[in-house]
Amino acid sequence: MARANLARPVALGLVLLFLAAEKTDAALFHETMQDHFDGSNDARWQQEYFVNDTFWKGPESGAPIFVCVGGEGPPLDESVTSASVHCNDAVEWLSETGALFFALQHRYYGCQSNSSACPVAYPIESVRDMRFLSSRQALQDLALFHDHMAKAYALTPANRWITFGGSYPGVLAGFARAKFPHLFFAAVSSSSPIFSRLEMPGYYNYVSRAFMEESVGGSKACRDKIALGHARIGDIFAANETAALRKLEAKFSLSSDSLDSLDARRDFAGVGVADFPAQANDPTCTSPCCNIARICETMLDADAHADPIDALAAVCTEFGFLQTCDKGSECMFTQGLVTLDYMFSSSCAVYDFDDIKRTAAAIDRSNTIYGGYHIDTPRILWIGGTVDPWLALSVQYLTREQVRAGQRMLLVKGASHHAWTHPTRDDDQQTVVDARTYLRHVLAGWLREGTQATAQA
Numbered sequence: 001m002a003r004a005n006l007a008r009p010v011a012l013g014l015v016l017l018f019l020a021a022e023k024t025d026a027a028l029f030h031e032t033m034q035d036h037f038d039g040s041n042d043a044r045w046q047q048e049y050f051v052n053d054t055f056w057k058g059p060e061s062g063a064p065i066f067v068c069v070g071g072e073g074p075p076l077d078e079s080v081t082s083a084s085v086h087c088n089d090a091v092e093w094l095s096e097t098g099a100l101f102f103a104l105q106h107r108y109y110g111c112q113s114n115s116s117a118c119p120v121a122y123p124i125e126s127v128r129d130m131r132f133l134s135s136r137q138a139l140q141d142l143a144l145f146h147d148h149m150a151k152a153y154a155l156t157p158a159n160r161w162i163t164f165g166g167s168y169p170g171v172l173a174g175f176a177r178a179k180f181p182h183l184f185f186a187a188v189s190s191s192s193p194i195f196s197r198l199e200m201p202g203y204y205n206y207v208s209r210a211f212m213e214e215s216v217g218g219s220k221a222c223r224d225k226i227a228l229g230h231a232r233i234g235d236i237f238a239a240n241e242t243a244a245l246r247k248l249e250a251k252f253s254l255s256s257d258s259l260d261s262l263d264a265r266r267d268f269a270g271v272g273v274a275d276f277p278a279q280a281n282d283p284t285c286t287s288p289c290c291n292i293a294r295i296c297e298t299m300l301d302a303d304a305h306a307d308p309i310d311a312l313a314a315v316c317t318e319f320g321f322l323q324t325c326d327k328g329s330e331c332m333f334t335q336g337l338v339t340l341d342y343m344f345s346s347s348c349a350v351y352d353f354d355d356i357k358r359t360a361a362a363i364d365r366s367n368t369i370y371g372g373y374h375i376d377t378p379r380i381l382w383i384g385g386t387v388d389p390w391l392a393l394s395v396q397y398l399t400r401e402q403v404r405a406g407q408r409m410l411l412v413k414g415a416s417h418h419a420w421t422h423p424t425r426d427d428d429q430q431t432v433v434d435a436r437t438y439l440r441h442v443l444a445g446w447l448r449e450g451t452q453a454t455a456q457a
């Protein structure tokens, strides 16, 4: 399938930015890049976003900007500005703060609601079209969105941006703050399974066995080729030889020099360079590389990808989150959150709890043994619910450095998956009500401190 040329005239982008200033809760669009890391690719596309400016006090007021990060199905729609499942903690705080609220559709989820507001031609039919699906690209989308909206609304540095999100979008909300601390002043990361990005040797053993399982389309040859590809990548890292590194980056559509540091390498290969669903493998899924059999087909396609690293690059989507859903209405959990199939499936409501507990326990053990991945950027608030199965993968304690840096964490007793981000209901548990109060208290404190710091500077 030929990819559509998504380049749009710049003029259209300017018109759309102008439209953004109008009062509306309908879908708006801003122009963004297909690939933020490839200077030679100037393809653009229209990314959907929503605005609530009902209480916006204007740039000169110094009121904050709340941005709700999209990243989970179903795609955001206009209800996000008044009754958001993931960000109503922000929406319901608008009247008090006079803040401006944005919700940015995730690059690939948006394809589902509007096939022309998508970085590639939709429906997606080839693995190649998935190559712009990555948390790295999604974070750059947020950065560029910040830039465009700051211009469109004539915002000043006094208008501090706070990211909000629950579940996988909560991970992105936290990472956005960590990655772009100069753009995003603070983050509220709710029920975010951030630890699924850890290196987990026990987990690799498990995945390894799954990919050898012939009844689901695996084989020793497939497993060995995946292992060989990763081993070769390890060799390239160990040799640390410039030409080979640049070649590797190019194969995985990474920007040049992005694999120089140990951190970047861990990020890239720490949980595998591609999305390898194992425990909740769905044999009937149809999207590219969505299950073991289809991944192994790609891996073992000797004509197309004789080299094991090339084969991995063909499978790669970067996500370290591995959740797949059974065809019917039952959603099975493995090691994280997102797979290609999950991105485009709609019925992920019911989790298999036994499975979650087993998996969570396994990850817990690995985390205890191998240590955690700690972001120590100031002003991130992590919130988790104690009856939420995802809690096992979320931040449950802060290190001394994180506390010193000014991060906060709240465990909401008896609360399920980001319950406090849902629209308020009369029968909400008291702990959920208290969580919303605490969240405002923490953010208000940070905003006050930020204002004082600016005044002193």
Ligand SMILES: *[C@@H]1O[C@H](CO)[C@@H](O)[C@H](O)[C@H]1NC(C)=O
Binding pocket: 024, 025, 051, 052, 053, 054, 081, 082, 091, 092, 093, 094, 095
């Ligand atoms: C903005 O949010 C408030 C709740 O804080 C809601 O009442 C209002 O309808 C929303 N406005 C839009 C345009 O969605």
Ligand SMILES: *[C@@H]1O[C@H](CO)[C@@H](O)[C@H](O)[C@H]1NC(C)=O
Binding pocket: 027, 029, 046, 114, 115, 116, 117, 118
């Ligand atoms: C779909 O997206 C395009 C931008 O690519 C936009 O112009 C169009 O209005 C959108 N359609 C709907 C129904 O929102």
Ligand SMILES: *[C@@H]1O[C@H](CO)[C@@H](O)[C@H](O)[C@H]1NC(C)=O
Binding pocket: 240, 260, 261, 262
């Ligand atoms: C690789 O070598 C470069 C110098 O060429 C150095 O800056 C970098 O830190 C090295 N990376 C690792 C992980 O050793």
